Amino acid sequence: FRFKDSLAEDLCGADLVISHAGAGSCLEALEKGKPLVVVTNETLMNNHQLELADQLRRDGHVLCCDCGTLVDTLQSMDLSTLKPFPPGQPEKFALFLDKVVGLQ
Amino acid sequence: TGGHTTEILRLLSCLSESYSPRHYIFADSDKMSEAKIRSFEQKRAETFSSSQFTLDRIPRSREVRQSWTSSVVTTLYSIFYSLPLIYKRKPDLILCNGPGTCVPVCISALLLGLLGVKRAIIVYVESICRVETLSLSGKILYYFSDYFIVQWPNLKEKYPKSIYLGRIV
Numbered sequence: 001f002r003f004k005d006s007l008a009e010d011l012c013g014a015d016l017v018i019s020h021a022g023a024g025s026c027l028e029a030l031e032k033g034k035p036l037v038v039v040t041n042e043t044l045m046n047n048h049q050l051e052l053a054d055q056l057r058r059d060g061h062v063l064c065c066d067c068g069t070l071v072d073t074l075q076s077m078d079l080s081t082l083k084p085f086p087p088g089q090p091e092k093f094a095l096f097l098d099k100v101v102g103l104q
Numbered sequence: 105t106g107g108h109t110t111e112i113l114r115l116l117s118c119l120s121e122s123y124s125p126r127h128y129i130f131a132d133s134d135k136m137s138e139a140k141i142r143s144f145e146q147k148r149a150e151t152f153s154s155s156q157f158t159l160d161r162i163p164r165s166r167e168v169r170q171s172w173t174s175s176v177v178t179t180l181y182s183i184f185y186s187l188p189l190i191y192k193r194k195p196d197l198i199l200c201n202g203p204g205t206c207v208p209v210c211i212s213a214l215l216l217g218l219l220g221v222k223r224a225i226i227v228y229v230e231s232i233c234r235v236e237t238l239s240l241s242g243k244i245l246y247y248f249s250d251y252f253i254v255q256w257p258n259l260k261e262k263y264p265k266s267i268y269l270g271r272i273v
Binding site: 023024027048049051052054055086088089090091092093094096097098100101103 | 123227
């Protein structure tokens with residue numbers, strides 16, 4: 001398919017996600033607890049896209065590769081090494097903001 | 105735009121109804137944000153009986169990789185456009201998270217503050233995508249916001265005036 005409004009359904013049914021390094025794509029897959037392989041393409045990407053993919057890799061949440069090494073990665077990967085990605089905490093922001101505006 | 109809207113709606117997700125009415129401002133070229141916002145507000149109205157919000161569009165201040173000189177011109181145009189809008193809404197608090205749209209909005213609010221018309225608190229939350237470097241909006245608003253929040257510790261080190269609360273989206 002070309003474009004869907006939401007990939008949520010497809011993500012839920014997946015055992016493995018292989019994605020580009022877009023933040024939205026990565027975070028959506030991680031939040032659904034899916035093992036994720038991020039394929040970076042430095043010739044196409046904005047520099048900053050690589051920052052998040054790199055950090056997620058360092059933290060052990062994703063596997064990274066580029067187009068050339070994708071096949072090798074898929075053949076040799078050990079998904080059990082991936083660590084679960086804890087959700088963000090907007091409640092912390094709410095608490096902070098309440099103090100700022102004087103609601104607390 | 106897109107990812108920014110998703111992030112900002114998550115930031116709003118735990119706010120109490122004291123933060124009302126909510127005025128959403130986004131770029132005229134943005135096709136998807138309106139639907140996301142309406143969906144968010146609709147869901148919110150299920151919990152809080154009255155959900156007051158407005159939607160306004162302003163000209164997009166800058167396209168990705170637009171040149172410096174033309175960016176200044178388009179941003180000035182956006183400021184000219186957003187000034188009467190901010191004057192009309194007179195917000196107490198401005199929350200933004202990085203799209204080019206937020207720069208003219210914040211500059212307008214700062215101008216109105218300087219003129220003694222209305223002083224708004226400006227809270228900037230840098231996107232979760234920004235781990236090592238700030239966005240252009242972030243680099244500008246680091247100096248002009250009242251509270252500047254980053255979501256990764258490396259940025260807190262590089263920008264000491266920033267606030268680090270961990271990942272909040």
